[in-house]
Amino acid sequence: MTPEGRRRLLMGRLAGVLFLTSSGLMLIALPLSPEDASIPGTIAVAASGVGVGCFAMFAPWDTWPRAASLVLVPPAFTLIALGNLYAGREHTYGVFFVVAFVWIGLAHGPWTSLAAAPLAIVAYLVPFFFLAGDVETGVSSVAVTIPACVMVGEVLSWGSSRLARTEEELRQERETAQGLKELADMKTAFMSAVSHELRTPITICRGHLEVLEPAADRAEIDETVALVLDELGRMGRLVDDITIAVRGDDPSFLRKEPVRIDALTARVARKVQPFLNGRLRVQPVPPDAHLEADPDRLEQALVNLLQNAAVHTPEGTAVELRVSQARKAWLFEVEDRGQGLARGREDEAFERFVHGPTSQGSGLGLAVVRSIARGHGGEAGVDNHPGEGATFWILIPR
The missing domain is CATH 3.30.565.10 (Histidine kinase-like ATPase, C-terminal domain)
Structure with a gap:
């Protein structure tokens, strides 16, 4: 699996954890719900969140494009809106939006949070029109909350992108350094092998010439000369082979x-x-x-x-x-x-x-x-x- 594939898989599973955790918190908080809260509605929203979370946990995000996980954003905003709608008057609108934009910032590139802002505004405002309360307060609240969420998402996105570029540069530098080390090792091994192969005929030639007496007879001289010429020929063939092995593919x-x-x-x-x-x-x-x-x-x-x-x-x-x-x-x-x-x-x-x-x-x-x-x-x-x-x-x- 590639590093990018691992990252996509991690972000998909993180989304699954956030869906499952948020759904669990909604169920835990049911006994504290206000009188006008809809218990069946809240349970249905939590169950839907569990379903989406399970999908996000087990989906093969590493084999899909990075943008594929954006399919989780509309269900997330829809469930947040429904959760606020069924929770009654006493609820906090912005908490889950912050969580959603944090994930968008971590999982996706710059400007994605800004692109998701209109959908988030709609999801934020819709419950105000169905619940008893001050719509103007909701409008003024969204004017502060959603821009703040977008800012958090964009900061995280730019930071993550910069970190990813830095990691890629470091990876390339490590690969370059490893390649240079392997090249140096190959050069050392090659020179060692060449030295070994050439040393043998040189040693043979030197040994026979050193023991050749000045008063040696003609037969002994001829034998030594033949042996030296044979070893020199061997060295010549070795040099030719080395040249071809190095340059022959040119x-x-x-x-x-x-x-x-x-x-x-x-x-x-x-x-x-x-x-x-x-x-x-x-x-x-x-x-x-x-x-x-x-x-x-x-x-x-x-x-x-x-x-x-x-x-x-x-x-x-x-x-x-x-x-x-x-x-x-x-x-x-x-x-x-x-x-x-x-x-x-x-x-x-x-x-x-x-x-x-x-x-x-x-x-x-x-x-x-x-x-x-x-x-x-x-x-x-x-x-x-x-x-x-x-x-x-x-x-x-x-």
Whole structure:
């Protein structure tokens, strides 16, 4: 429920409490009624007040517009007028009007009390024309009482509106501060993860270079150089992945061109052959199927999905790559028969530096996939079946 909805519900229930309390006071005061009071009439007014109060207590004000509770104002003034009419000569006209205008001021915006004033004047004056008494006194009384009630209602309304604006500004400031804190935490976590991922190859390079003797033979030097070059390549790939994960969802980062889908899937199949060991099954694609995309980035995204499938599926289990037409888009799917993801971790799998239980990678593979998909105006996700496998997909607009 929104804060505004809670406030509407609170004001509606407050109206219900006021109706029920006023009706109860009328019934309690019956033994003190003057001789000309109408007991049946007063009981009927109190019963009507109880009915309206129960409605106000249980109505779903949070789902209705704020102005909906104004429907309670005419019954309130009508019951006040009837209560004064049946109460006889000795009654106080203004008390319940003050209560009504206090509620109007708390529940509604500025000028609402002023708009309700004509109805209140009528409700105030009508009993004077049916009871023995001085009508002129009633007129002079209404000239003081109703303006005072309107003033109270408007002051409360303006104060409540100002308070509501202040609370909304404070809420927005708290949300901004929370967002900045979360951003700072994400930045810290990101830098920590990057440092950790880069530290490993740097440490390996440094360790091998430090133990390399000046008089080392050619074979040992060649082995060390090969290892250092391999680790430098690993760092380069990591930096590329970080760049894509951060900037890949920016369309200006991509170089789009017409891409034949059958040629794309063939290149991907050749590239992943070494680590899938013949387990990949590629569904045929019509030779005329094509789309506008960055071929290198899209190929990288599909390779990442297939590498992820290779890591998380048992040896000898088939992995399927298929492409189909969705509504105004091409759907690329990689289906495996592994254990799937833990339930509830589907979105977390696409976060940066999130590792699966059997993965030794950087934790950027799926983050890169989603970033590339969004850069193309599409999306990436997973249809997860825990214990049975998962189907990771990329949706690229045609």
